[in-house]
Amino acid sequence: MAITITMGIQKGGCGKSTTTGILSYLLQEDGYRVLAIDMDSQGNLTELLSEQPSNEFIEKSVLEAMQYNDVKSYIVPISENLDLLPATNFLATLPRWIYTGKTYTGETIPFSGNPSLILDQVLEQVRDDYDFIIIDTPPSLSEQTTNALCASEYVVVLYESSNWCYSAIPNFMDSVVSANEFGNRDTKVIGILRTLNDVRRTDAKAFNEMIEEDYPNDVFQTVITRKAPTGRLALYGFNENPELRQALDQYKSFYKELIARVKGQ
Ligand SMILES: Nc1ncnc2c1ncn2[C@@H]1O[C@H](COP(=O)(O)OP(=O)(O)OP(=O)(O)O)[C@@H](O)[C@H]1O
Numbered sequence: 001m002a003i004t005i006t007m008g009i010q011k012g013g014c015g016k017s018t019t020t021g022i023l024s025y026l027l028q029e030d031g032y033r034v035l036a037i038d039m040d041s042q043g044n045l046t047e048l049l050s051e052q053p054s055n056e057f058i059e060k061s062v063l064e065a066m067q068y069n070d071v072k073s074y075i076v077p078i079s080e081n082l083d084l085l086p087a088t089n090f091l092a093t094l095p096r097w098i099y100t101g102k103t104y105t106g107e108t109i110p111f112s113g114n115p116s117l118i119l120d121q122v123l124e125q126v127r128d129d130y131d132f133i134i135i136d137t138p139p140s141l142s143e144q145t146t147n148a149l150c151a152s153e154y155v156v157v158l159y160e161s162s163n164w165c166y167s168a169i170p171n172f173m174d175s176v177v178s179a180n181e182f183g184n185r186d187t188k189v190i191g192i193l194r195t196l197n198d199v200r201r202t203d204a205k206a207f208n209e210m211i212e213e214d215y216p217n218d219v220f221q222t223v224i225t226r227k228a229p230t231g232r233l234a235l236y237g238f239n240e241n242p243e244l245r246q247a248l249d250q251y252k253s254f255y256k257e258l259i260a261r262v263k264g265q
């Protein structure tokens with residue numbers, strides 16, 4: 001039975017998609033069977049892992065998997081151990097479908113049930129096929145995010161050390177508590193990952209320390225710094241990337257910490 005982990009924070013540009021891609025890559029390299037799910041209509045994880053424009057997946061995405069209650073038909077193999085459920089811009093129409101039954105193509109597929117438990121329920125079809133399911137979320141507390149949270153046992157909170165990310169944290173933590181109460185997976189935060197750190201900035205250092213004081217048991221000791229090869233993963237991807245080692249290096253200690261927490265060590 002897969003362990004499902006969502007990467008989230010409703011503040012934009014905090015490293016959610018980059019971290020989801022890297023974590024999925026490191027897990028599959030370690031021999032785990034991984035399903036990466038893109039729940040963000042920006043389709044950044046889709047483009048990072050598939051190395052194709054997300055428009056290639058129109059009518060072949062996680063949105064249709066939810067609407068037709070069929071996951072396996074929409075899975076895209078990426079490597080031997082890594083599969084992807086892609087997203088397109090049309091994932092933004094998920095709420096319209098939930099509340100009106102109309103899909104973006106004009107079809108009517110009546111929806112009944114719990115608007116936040118759609119993903120959790122369809123994933124039952126594939127949970128036994130994977131060791132890990134890793135979900136990327138959009139920068140909002142939308143239906144896409146609540147579905148991801150309610151489908152997950154664990155949540156990694158992405159924290160880019162800045163004032164606006166700091167102020168986003170309490171509401172995000174509340175959303176995880178709601179998913180825990182509302183959903184069926186006992187959803188909980190497994191850690192807060194400090195990302196995109198600019199080591200020269202004293203304000204970033206201060207925000208790093210503030211989050212550690214507020215959530216001493218949650219922060220990972222690893223702090224991810226702003227590093228050009230990590231940023232350029234969006235350009236080169238994971239295959240034939242001449243600087244892959246430099247891009248991933250700093251994530252290896254986060255990976256070890258995360259696995260240790262998941263395994264309860
Ligand atoms: N450690 C890093 N060093 C340098 N650049 C990075 C690093 N991590 C991410 N980036 C870059 O920073 C930008 C934001 O990262 P990313 O897209 O992963 O964040 P996000 O939280 O998924 O954003 P969104 O909220 O829009 O979905 C991207 O251009 C990405 O390539």
Ligand SMILES: [Mg+2]
Pocket residue numbers: 016017018040042044045136137138
């Ligand atoms: Mg993203």
